[in-house]
Amino acid sequence: MKYQQKEPLFSISVTAKITGISPRVLRSYEEAELLSPYRTEGNTRLYSQGDVQRIRVIYYLHKEREVNLPGIKIILGLLSPHFHEDASSDEPVVKNKAADDLIHKIREVAPDLLSGTFKE
DNA sequence: GTTCTGACA
DNA sequence: TGTCAGAA
CATH class of the missing domain: 1.10.1660.10 (Multidrug-efflux Transporter Regulator; Chain: A; Domain 2)
Known part of the structure; x- marks a missing residue:
């Protein structure tokens, strides 16, 4: 064949x-x-x-x-963990870079939203 | 005949 | 999102 x-x-x-x-x-x-x-x-x-x-x-x-489609793109991104090697560790670290980036952006525009001090 | 891109309603 | 035009 x-x-x-x-x-x-x-x-x-x-x-x-x-x-x-x-x-x-x-x-x-x-x-x-x-x-x-x-x-x-x-x-x-x-x-x-x-x-x-x-x-x-x-x-x-x-x-x-x-x-909407742009939203779906973000969601699918959050569902795809970012793999990278951590030099200070023997084990490969699995890290969700997309989720981290989103959290960083949220803290940038609303510093208290994700903290325990945020009310309402 | 099928698929592609771009465009229009 | 359906549909059409023009090209491949």
Whole structure:
């Protein structure tokens, strides 16, 4: 045999079919930087099974929770821990950089919001 | 025939 | 978000 992809890839029409989401919306998700499907040499999108699962999460947030696309991007970012090596430790440290950055920004614009002194 | 981008309502 | 145009 020649070779085979371990991972099935789907065209946008097939992906639309199995997710129930129109190609137009799938493209809008990519435009909002919520997805990065593979591209063929001819620039045609190819979605992986992982992409399909991510699309289902995006759609849930989008339609059921009514989160707009920029908001979904932030949420997905918070769900992706940032891995880095801590030189002073033997064990790899798992740190959620996106969450830390957001907290730092909140403290910047509202210093007391996340402290115990904040009331109301 | 399918998909892509850009555009309009 | 649906739909259309023009190109690949």
